[in-house]
Each structure stands twice: as structure tokens, then as C-alpha cells.
Amino acid sequence: MPRSKGDHEARRRDVSEAVWQVMAARGFTGLTLRAVAAELGATTGLLTHYFPTKRALVEYALDLLEQRTLSRPRRDPGKGLAALRDGLLDVLPLTPEAADSSRIWVSSWDAALSDPELSTGYARKYAASRDRLSERVAAAQELGELLPGDPAEIAAGTQAFVLGLVVQALFAPASFPPRRQVQLLDDYLAALTARIAPTAVDPRDPDGEPQSVRRPEIR
Amino acid sequence: MPRSKGDHEARRRDVSEAVWQVMAARGFTGLTLRAVAAELGATTGLLTHYFPTKRALVEYALDLLEQRTLSRPRRDPGKGLAALRDGLLDVLPLTPEAADSSRIWVSSWDAALSDPELSTGYARKYAASRDRLSERVAAAQELGELLPGDPAEIAAGTQAFVLGLVVQALFAPASFPPRRQVQLLDDYLAALTARIAPTAVDPRDPDGEPQSVRRPEIR
DNA sequence: CCATTCACATAACAAGTGTTGTGTGAATGT
């Protein structure tokens, strides 16, 4: 072996950084071999040496995106409802880095929707994310911090909420500063922890004692 | 003028249809002059005759997208909360045509995020949409069907919710059939109303009017 | 020391893109 494996890995990390920069600056469509090479101060020959085809680089970029999103400096999750809230906050573009990540995600949806293989991969990733949220929902319910109901459904709702909030914040960052994003999320969560539980009221016995659920102490 | 204005308009409508077909089939990135021309059974010369530049065609396509979305067969909006619900249902990809429209929207975000001019246009459109929702929120509040609170904030929340639901439904249509989408939305709306029947919608008639809506307690 | 192997650079290719110029037949105005 002419070079050490450490060199190879280091170079690969350089490529990651270049890919990231290009995507952040020019979107997923702008992810081109020459753009990455230029960002890297190299030529396309380098890239074809590491990735046999463009598709390989795209898949690598998506893995990188997922990995960077997951390994983003996360909040130390609290317990119950606080843990759910933290998990949702991690999705929102509250910092410039998170905004970059979010923009890349959204811009990648175009290519993903046209590619069945990528599309199923995305579906899988989002399903996994919902499963993680679902666990926290169930935990919060056990603590009595969330209204009863199918955790999977509630998790899907929360996921939808933050996803849509991400999109809106990307297009109108001035209208959706971090503070407002957090506020909107908290309002949403507060609605899920209403004082009077809809499902706690038996339709045949509307005068029954409603289950007491205290409002969350969040923020 | 060699030809009647009617011909010109008719031809333009043909172009619209071709543009739409191309976007639905190959996404916003796949919107290319030759693809549209082929779909139209013509050459690129036709398109350059109607649109001086690619950008003009893109803007035309976006206008078409907005117009088709707005003029989509809409529900006859009810009063108060029902009107809000109808407005939100109109956003969801509940029918194949609506799914096409939604997919095109999402795939257009890539290009829009990289283009400041398009980006501000999107921000404006979404803001207008929120304003419309906001009015319905306020109306529902006046009827006592929704909890008090800033209508603009509640509208932003509902918009985020349906937007995110659209994205999830596009990537996992099997997991988010129309029935579940409606159910999720109704659960969300139920959370915004203090006292409302848990099942506001007949599962066999998801597009129908919500039933047995009870007035919330004023706290 | 020397053959080999790796890590690229260089350059060319074919395909696809938007754009532009030049035709051409048909409809129109007079």
C-alpha cells in the first residue's frame, strides 16, 4: 500500500466537507462533480477515483446528510414530554448550521421524489424518526404529561408539524426566527396537553370527571 | 395578425398542459425545453417563440402551479371551524391530481431555495395562504369553536402541520392514505378545541362535514 | 534499487442543456 489508511480516510473527510459546502451553497441540484472538485481544489479525476459513479457520490452525500443531522449537537433529552420536545427542537433550523442542514434536506426532496430507490430510503428514514418520537410520546403519556391516544399517530402529527415548520422557516426566515419557531412548537405541544382531555370525556357520559392533565412546564 | 387570438390562447393552454405533464412525471428539475416540446409533439422553436428564455417558462410554470392549486376543485367551505378544516383539506394530497400538484410543489422547492427571487415569491405566497387561514381561524374563534389565541399564530401552526403532512404523504403514500391524513388533521384540530367530540368525522366519509362539534368551555 | 501500485491530473468524449439564427409555409391585411 503506497499510502497509509489514515491518509485515505482524511482525504475522504475532505471530500465530505467539500460536498457539504457545495450542497449548502448551491442546493442538491448544484451538487456536481466539478463543483465539488473546485471546492476541493482538485479535479474530477479525484472524485471518480473515490466514487465510481455520480450516483455513488449522491448516495454518499445523503448518508453524510443523515449522519450529520443525527450527530448534530443535540440537546440532552429530558424525561417524558421534555424529551419529546427536545427531539422536535433538534429538527428545527434554530442555528445557522441546522438551517444549512435543513435546506439541504429540503432541496434533496426533488431528486428523491423522482427516484424510487431514493424515495423508499427516505420513507424508511422518516419512519424511523417517527418511531423514535413515538417512544418519547409513549413515555410522556405514562407520566401523564400527554393525552392518551395512539403514540404512533401523535408522533406522526408532531413530525408533520416540525417538518412543515422547517419548510416555512426556510422560505421566510425573517418571519420565523428561532424564538417564534420554539413558541409555535410549544403552543402545539400545549394543545396536546390540554387541561381537558377530549378522549377522556366519555361521549355517553359527558359529565363524567375528566382526566386531569396538567399543562407542561416547558421552556 | 395572421391568426386569431383564440388560437394563440388555445396554444398556450396546450403548452400549459405539456408543462404540467412534464413536471408531474419528471419533477421540477426535469422541466426542460425539449421535454416539454416532445410532450407537445413540437420542437424547442415553438417554446422559444412563446417564452424568450428558460426563466420565463419557469416563472410561467410556477404561476401555472399556483393557479392550478388555487383553482383546484375546492370544497365548498363551511362556516367557522369547518371552513378552516376545508381550507386545510384542500392542501392535502387526497386525490391523485392533488398528489401531482403537491409533488410538483415540493420538487420546486429545490430550485426556489437557490434562487432569491423565486424564494421571496414563495414566501409571499405562503404568507398569503396563512392570511387566508388566519381569517378562518378568527371566524372559528368568534363562533367559540376554537380556543382563543393569536389567529396568525394558530394559522401558522395549521399551515405547518398540513405542509409537513404533505411531505410525509408524498414519501410514504402507503403509510398515509387519505383516510389517515384526514384523521391526523382532525386529531390536530381537535387538540385546538378544548371540548370537541373525539371522532369529529365519520371514517367512512372523510370528506364530509365534521359532526357533533360541541362548543368549548370558555376559560 | 527497481517494479509495482496507488493517487491523482489531464484531456477527451458523448449526451444533454439553453440559446440563437435562418428558413418556410400559411394566414392575414390591403
Add this chain to the structure above:
DNA sequence: ACATTCACACAACACTTGTTATGTGAATGG
């Protein structure tokens, strides 16, 4: 009837894209 004007087709241009082939200097192994 004739000149004009429109609505395209046709073809070429310059450019970008992914891909591929070939070269080359440096590190490595024996």
C-alpha cells in the same frame, strides 16, 4: 394579387454534465 407577418421547424452554437482513457510522479514492497 401581393407583400407582410406570424408560427413554427430546423439546425447549429456554446456550454455543462457525467464518464472514460491515458499519463505521471510519488510512495511502497521485495
